[in-house]
Amino acid sequence: MESIANFYGFRSVLRLIVLCAFLCSLGCKTKNEQSANAVGVEKEAYAKGSFGYDREFLSKHYKDLVVLENGESSILISPELQGRVMTSTASGDEGKSFGWINHDLIASGEKKEHFNPTGGEERFWLGPEGGQYSLYFEKDAKFELDNWYVPKELDTEAFNLVRSREDKAFFEREMKLVNYTGTTFDLRVQRNITLLDKEDAAEILGLNIPETLKMVGFASENNLTNIGPEDWDKKTGLMSIWILSMFNSSDQTTIIVPFKKGDEDILGKKVTDDYFGKIPSERLQVQDSVLFFKADGKERGKIGISPQRALPVIGSFDAKNRVLTIAMFSLPEGATDYVNSLWELQEFPLSGDAVNAYNDGGGLGPFYELESSSPAMDLKSNESSSHIHQTFHFVGDEGELDKLAKGILGVSIRELSNE
Incomplete structure (x- = not known):
């Protein structure tokens, strides 16, 4: 037992x-x-396409990101990418991220030889791109894609963060650039970014912003100083400040460009629409004083407006997400000398555009761009000039957005939402 x-x-x-x-x-x-x-x-803590997602993603790949915020409105800036505004939101971390970001390229860690299209809602470049005074082609090179290089100072090298506070960030960079003719430019760039609230927007845009609309806005003041011993003049080529904004597109996004109405014999043609081949009429509708350009990121095309025709504003409307985007910028009255970026030796190198818009062909995006340029800068030694570019996104009721569009762009957006 x-x-x-x-x-x-x-x-x-x-x-x-x-x-x-x-x-x-x-x-x-x-x-x-x-x-x-x-x-x-x-x-993932946030859905892809949200500001929170992009902020967390970018923080893994770039150092010392700067976030300016006021309530639900925020913008994200990268010193490593030339003080570039990468994206923004009007509705906090869970809100839509407005800037287009090339997640695949950034995640790969690859550095391309010609250009790194990392994206970003507002980046600083210099013109001209093509022609005998180009900053993107070496002396005597053919104007072909294989010979096109974005200066590393505008592509992969950092700007210095001088200081920042809750609603402002200040960046600076000195650089030496050589154009197609061999002229050397010694320059200092100062780029100051300010987050704007509704009171700022109302003052800049000249109308009240309804409390029911959500909004994010920011301004970049871009200053260029000739720090070399020689004056810059037309004989050896001039530069301009060139601001490019990359946004996420949708099948229902339309770029809206108002321009001066008038006889073509006096003001010249309304639009240049053949940068990459003629844009078909179903994608570009040109009226007497406004044009509508489809921005779905599916077919490559670019337009330009001359300084004789340009107004200091351009916009877009995303009917799918009910987002009205406005860009306002410096456009000095009477200035007509703008650098020409066509990829050819030019008869008129100072007959370029003041305003441009671009729709991607789907190779990278989908995204579209709203662009503005300063006049050509004939700066004496130690002389400076600046260009201001302001961006606003409004989200909410279509009726309220329509009132804003009429007040700012002079057009109704209701018909665009029905296309």
């Missing part, structure tokens, strides 16, 4: 050991799963 009791006692102990091991394995598995969720298998 004692041996039987010992046997059954041993079996009980064995069962207890097995049970404990089983429970331990469950607990260990749970801890391992928790560890995997915390470290190995990351669960």
Whole structure:
């Protein structure tokens, strides 16, 4: 009997050991799963396409990001990418991210030789792109894509963050650039970014902003100083400040460009629409004083407005997401010398555009661009000039957005939402 009791006692102990091991394995598995969720298998905190998603993504790939915020309105700036405004939101971290970002290229860590299209809602460039005074082609090179290089100072090299506070950030960079003719430019760039609120927007745009609309706005003041010993003049080529804004497109996004109405014999043609081949009429509708350009990111096309025709405003409307975007910029009255960026030796190198818009062909995006340029800068040694570009996104009721569009762009957007 004692041996039987010992046997059954041993079996009980064995069962207890097995049970404990089983429970331990469950607990260990749970801890391992928790560890995997915390470290190995990351669960995204925000949906792709949101500001929070882009902020977390960019923070993994760039150092010292600067966030300016006021309530739900925020913008994100990268010193590593020339003080570039990468994106913005009018509705906090969960709100729509307005800037187009090339997630795949950034995540790859690849550095391309010619140009790194990392994206960003507002970036600083210099013109001209093509012609005998180009900053993007070496001396005597053919104007072909294989010979086109974006200066590293405007592509991969950082600007210095001088200082920042809650609603402002100040950046600076000195650089030496050589144009197609061999002229060397020593210059200092100062780029100051300011987050704007509704009161600022109302003053700049000249009308009240309804409280029911959500808004984010920011301004960049871009200053260029000739720090070299020689004056800059037309004989050796001039530069201009060129601001390019890349936005996420949709099938229902339309670029809206108002321009001066008038006789072509006096003001010249209304629009240049053949940069990359003639844009078909179903994608570009040109009226007496406004044009509508489809911005779905599916077919490559670019338009330009001359300084004789240009107004200091351009916009777009995304009917799908009910977003009205406005860009306002410096347009000095009477200035007509703008650098020509066509890829050819030019008869008139100062007959370029003041305003441009671009729709991507789907190779990278989909995205579209709203662009503005300063006049050509014939700066004496130690002389400076500046160009201001302001961006606003309004989100909300279509009726309220329509009132804004009429007041700012002079057109109704209701018909665009029905296309």
